[in-house]
Amino acid sequence: MQYQAHRFCVAPMMDWTDRHCRVFHRRLTKRALLYTEMVTADAVIHGDRERLLGFSNEEHPLALQLGGSDPAKLAVAARIGAELGYDEINLNVGCPSDRVQEGRFGACLMAEPQLVAACVAAMRDSQPVPVTVKCRIGIDDQDSESDLTRFIETVAESGCRTFIVHARKAWLKGLSPKENREVPPLDYQRVYRLKDRRPDLTIILNGGIETIEDAQTHLQHLDGVMLGRAAYQNPYLLACVDSVIFGEPSDPTTRGDALAAMLPYVGAHLAKGGRLSNITRHVLGLYHGQPRGRAFRRHLSERATDASATANVLSEAIALAQYGGERQDRSDAA
Structure with missing residues (x-):
């Protein structure tokens, strides 16, 4: 096959x-x-x-x-x-x-x-x-x-x-x-x-x-x-x-949508005793080359590694990358 x-x-x-x-x-x-x-x-x-x-x-x-x-x-x-x-x-x-x-x-x-x-x-x-x-x-x-x-x-x-x-x-x-x-x-x-x-x-x-x-x-x-x-x-x-390689319709997925779709999976992983950083270490490059990309990575690097970190940390990072926030350094760029 x-x-x-x-x-x-x-x-x-x-x-x-x-x-x-x-x-x-x-x-x-x-x-x-x-x-x-x-x-x-x-x-x-x-x-x-x-x-x-x-x-x-x-x-x-x-x-x-x-x-x-x-x-x-x-x-x-x-x-x-x-x-x-x-x-x-x-x-x-x-x-x-x-x-x-x-x-x-x-x-x-x-x-x-x-x-x-x-x-x-x-x-x-x-x-x-x-x-x-x-x-x-x-x-x-x-x-x-x-x-x-x-x-x-x-x-x-x-x-x-x-x-x-x-x-x-x-x-x-x-x-x-x-x-x-x-x-x-x-x-x-x-x-x-x-x-x-x-x-x-x-x-x-x-x-x-x-x-x-x-x-x-x-x-x-x-x-x-x-x-x-x-x-x-x-x-x-x-x-x-x-769409490009397989010529098939693909769901229009923004970076934020892709991460938001991960939240139920994150919650299930945490409920089984896993750590948030087990997952977030794989998403750090998602805003590569994007405005606020560095702020997104910094937020997860500083907050997600804590043993008590919850899915809220990922939600905050999504909002920070999309809309900015008080932690955003306006000079930040990926």
């Missing part, structure tokens, strides 16, 4: 795309495909599933990203994800962090395409939802176009039909994860050529996409795009995804 939602995805990002972030993003777009943070197969099998894997029905379409290299464990984790109701299971073959490498998963697996194929086959055989792979264009000195083609074709033979390709290679030694997102040059043309060679596969581009206009350009060549930090740090760009 190929999801039209793959036309626009929000990337899995550790410590960022948790369930609260995803509910907020869903207030802005109904159609984009959302991803969890990466969860290791061992954590899925042995950990607190509600904490690690719990989600709200409104988050669909939603994919679970797994990390691991043991086909048997990944098969169990994929089955658990499918039983919980995830729409897709994604295997991380792109993260270059030392911790991930020590666990023998992430980008280092690009050196072992046969193992990745075995993992994908086991995951597919264990449950009915699609299994996809997120990878880089190469690693270390194994970064030729033929290396990427060999990796993709080997994994595709296992039945994987969808690949999310970060258009940078990863240096497994010598660069931090942050540097690996910025230092290796982007090579979009290599991903375009991959699609030309394998038109039967669904190829989604990740890496360096900053705007909806950028996304539209890439969609002339590829099946989909995946935005990461741009969608997180400037989330209001998601408000036009349904």
